[in-house]
Amino acid sequence: MGARCWKPRGPLLLVLPNVTALLLLAGTFLMLNWPPVSIRSTAVRMSRGGEHVEQLEKSRDCSRPCLDGEKAKECHFKFVLETVPTVDRGCSKCPANETECVERHCVLGDGVQRIMLSVNRKLPGTAVQVCEGDTVVVDVESHLPGLETALHWYGQLQRGTPYMDGVPMITQCPIQSETNFRYKFRASNPGTHFYHSHYVSHHADGIFGPFIVRQTPRLDPNSDLYDYDLEEHIVTISAWSRYAFVYNLNLPENMHLSSILINGKGTYFNPDSKPGSQMPKTRFAVKRGGRYRFRVINAAPLDCPVQLQVEGHRLMIIASDGAPVKSTDASHLLLFPGERYDIVLNADQPSSSYWIMVRGHDQCKNLHQEALLVYDGATLPHKLNDITKSSLSELSAAMVKLCPSLSYPTCRPQEIKSLQTADTQNNLAKLQVPQADMKLFIPFDVYAYDGFTDADVNFGFSLKESLYSPSYLYNRNTPVQLSQVDRLTFRYPSSPLLSQPEFILREMLCDEQCRNRKFCECLHIVRVPLNVALDVVLVDEGYGSNHSNTFHLHGYNFLVLGSESLGHPVDVAEIKQIDSHGLLSRNLVDAPRKDTVVVPNKGYTIIRLFTDNPGYWLFEVRSESSIIGGGLQFIVQVGEQNHLPPVPPDFPHCGTHKWPNFVF
Numbered sequence: 001m002g003a004r005c006w007k008p009r010g011p012l013l014l015v016l017p018n019v020t021a022l023l024l025l026a027g028t029f030l031m032l033n034w035p036p037v038s039i040r041s042t043a044v045r046m047s048r049g050g051e052h053v054e055q056l057e058k059s060r061d062c063s064r065p066c067l068d069g070e071k072a073k074e075c076h077f078k079f080v081l082e083t084v085p086t087v088d089r090g091c092s093k094c095p096a097n098e099t100e101c102v103e104r105h106c107v108l109g110d111g112v113q114r115i116m117l118s119v120n121r122k123l124p125g126t127a128v129q130v131c132e133g134d135t136v137v138v139d140v141e142s143h144l145p146g147l148e149t150a151l152h153w154y155g156q157l158q159r160g161t162p163y164m165d166g167v168p169m170i171t172q173c174p175i176q177s178e179t180n181f182r183y184k185f186r187a188s189n190p191g192t193h194f195y196h197s198h199y200v201s202h203h204a205d206g207i208f209g210p211f212i213v214r215q216t217p218r219l220d221p222n223s224d225l226y227d228y229d230l231e232e233h234i235v236t237i238s239a240w241s242r243y244a245f246v247y248n249l250n251l252p253e254n255m256h257l258s259s260i261l262i263n264g265k266g267t268y269f270n271p272d273s274k275p276g277s278q279m280p281k282t283r284f285a286v287k288r289g290g291r292y293r294f295r296v297i298n299a300a301p302l303d304c305p306v307q308l309q310v311e312g313h314r315l316m317i318i319a320s321d322g323a324p325v326k327s328t329d330a331s332h333l334l335l336f337p338g339e340r341y342d343i344v345l346n347a348d349q350p351s352s353s354y355w356i357m358v359r360g361h362d363q364c365k366n367l368h369q370e371a372l373l374v375y376d377g378a379t380l381p382h383k384l385n386d387i388t389k390s391s392l393s394e395l396s397a398a399m400v401k402l403c404p405s406l407s408y409p410t411c412r413p414q415e416i417k418s419l420q421t422a423d424t425q426n427n428l429a430k431l432q433v434p435q436a437d438m439k440l441f442i443p444f445d446v447y448a449y450d451g452f453t454d455a456d457v458n459f460g461f462s463l464k465e466s467l468y469s470p471s472y473l474y475n476r477n478t479p480v481q482l483s484q485v486d487r488l489t490f491r492y493p494s495s496p497l498l499s500q501p502e503f504i505l506r507e508m509l510c511d512e513q514c515r516n517r518k519f520c521e522c523l524h525i526v527r528v529p530l531n532v533a534l535d536v537v538l539v540d541e542g543y544g545s546n547h548s549n550t551f552h553l554h555g556y557n558f559l560v561l562g563s564e565s566l567g568h569p570v571d572v573a574e575i576k577q578i579d580s581h582g583l584l585s586r587n588l589v590d591a592p593r594k595d596t597v598v599v600p601n602k603g604y605t606i607i608r609l610f611t612d613n614p615g616y617w618l619f620e621v622r623s624e625s626s627i628i629g630g631g632l633q634f635i636v637q638v639g640e641q642n643h644l645p646p647v648p649p650d651f652p653h654c655g656t657h658k659w660p661n662f663v664f
């Protein structure tokens with residue numbers, strides 16, 4: 001790479017490149033009138049200064065009902081990444097004057113001004129909405145000062161294109177500031193998904209958006225259960241802070257989420273729970289008598305499980321993490337970080353407006369946000385009156401009663417309770433074999449690291465010889481609590497594993513020598529052969545923590561065969577013992593297919609996959625509450641290097657920085 005001259009762009013607030021300033025003023029909301037009935041009375045086709053917008057959004061014609069026999073499209077998107085202030089001039093008098101807020105082109109967030117990172121000046125970023133089989137091309141142009149990034153397409157399996165998975169230093173070189181990268185892959189996995197920067201802090205600061213892959217009604221086993229699947233019925237839930245994460249180096253304990261947002265908007269509530277900002281509520285329009293498919297995404301970056309309920313309506317769950325399930329009736333939804341649920345909402349109540357409430361748990365504890373379900377253009381007074389206030393507090397009380405905290409039995413992840421796969425298309429037979437060809441037991445926990453001496457922390461002159469001891473272990477008086485998988489702290493390599501394996505040094509890998517040290521930080525790879533039925537048993541030992549974690553595997557969706565908390569701390573030996581007696585429950589009949597799953601504390605979750613997608617796939621925790629250490633993650637290497645599809649010839653290279661032979 002050499003010494004590239006890089007000049008930071010002055011004070012963040014002052015410099016806005018011309019293109020984006022234009023964008024800010026231009027209407028990006030090109031409403032499409034499909035399916036047949038357009039129900040959005042406020043739909044406007046705005047074309048002010050439209051050229052730039054057209055360019056960024058020209059693939060909106062890919063958002064369409066998917067028809068049998070229609071030719072797949074190539075859908076182009078341009079994502080401009082930049083730092084922008086929320087609630088800036090582009091908002092005009094919004095949110096103070098609510099009539100000025102209709103489809104504005106500024107980012108409101110929770111109505112409190114801060115700096116954020118954005119995709120095309122939107123929060124959430126530009127929605128990708130395509131049909132199954134379309135080719136998605138996203139040109140990412142990064143103007144994030146001093147930051148490198150990469151975008152992960154959560155839920156897409158990247159079969160044949162593992163180098164498009166967007167994990168920096170695993171599948172690609174990070175996209176550096178003022179450079180471009182083109183993602184190109186087939187949208188092969190239908191359903192409700194999202195994308196996000198794979199850097200947690202960028203994700204938390206706004207780089208995420210919905211990614212919807214529709215399919216023809218013939219292929220969706222639940223298509224007869226709803227009348228409408230509208231592009232505006234996406235509910236993207238996220239969590240927001242008053243301050244940017246990236247330019248604000250906080251101690252982990254200060255990583256504070258202060259608002260839940262629904263489609264990038266919401267009220268900031270002061271700690272005394274009084275509204276601290278005047279904000280319009282996100283509205284979802286329906287017509288009485290219609291059955292509507294809503295696509296709900298928990299796109300929260302950190303440990304923010306959310307509960308969603310709609311006043312006066314029950315919800316019919318029809319898909320989880322994009323995969324169809326047998327329709328099941330629910331009073332509320334519980335979505336762990338990264339999970340998606342598709343529901344059918346039957347608009348069979350008296351024509352009026354109804355609250356949609358989202359309550360947070362864990363790191364989003366005590367946070368809530370509201371949106372409105374509006375029938376037939378019903379209007380609601382924009383200041384809350386006594387009636388709407390009391391119906392809101394009734395709804396809130398009902399939700400608290402159902403799910404006071406996540407330890408309550410009524411408040412468990414959905415799949416344990418009731419989800420049954422409704423797959424007709426996928427070949428489940430390979431997955432539902434009675435015995436897996438291979439089993440992996442993956443233990444993790446929170447461990448206390450203590451008693452490091454000056455001698456351990458060898459600030460020695462030869463970097464290669466020193467015991468690697470990160471400063472966060474040393475620089476404390478109290479033991480440091482670290483989440484680890486198999487007592488290893490994950491460390492990214494210095495060049496991408498997938499695209500430049502020849503640069504991976506043996507000493508980066510987790511070997512016996514490293515494991516024998518007091519503290520081992522290394523590139524943790526678990527190798528599995530191609531084309532086997534694999535059980536992964538994730539074991540949360542629960543000695544060091546009482547908290548349950550949510551995991552996500554890239555490159556696959558898997559069956560969730562079973563999950564249980566034993567109620568006492570466990571280790572892998574005990575779980576293996578139980579398994580050897582055939583006592584780990586495995587549902588081989590109708591287990592749901594997911595890509596994100598909760599592992600109960602002091603317990604296990606068994607997932608089953610068929611390893612037919614070669615690659616280096618990240619297995620990572622979604623419920624990270626801090627960014628310290630490597631966190632809970634490791635790589636599943638499926639197949640050998642020669643099974644991998646070759647990286648395109650023009651794929652960017654990086655990571656050839658060399659350390660000098662001598663230091664000093």
Ligand SMILES: *[C@@H]1O[C@H](CO)[C@@H](O)[C@H](O)[C@H]1NC(C)=O
Pocket residue numbers: 097098099100
């Ligand atoms: C709010 O904005 C609307 C539309 O721009 C305008 O007609 C109205 O006068 C404004 N109201 C106030 C109180 O400023």
Ligand SMILES: *[C@@H]1O[C@H](CO)[C@@H](O)[C@H](O)[C@H]1NC(C)=O
Pocket residue numbers: 543544545546
């Ligand atoms: C977990 O909960 C138990 C019982 O409430 C408590 O004794 C223990 O200290 C907790 N452990 C941690 C790490 O918080």
Ligand SMILES: [Cu+2]
Pocket residue numbers: 152153154155156552553554555
């Ligand atoms: Cu993923």
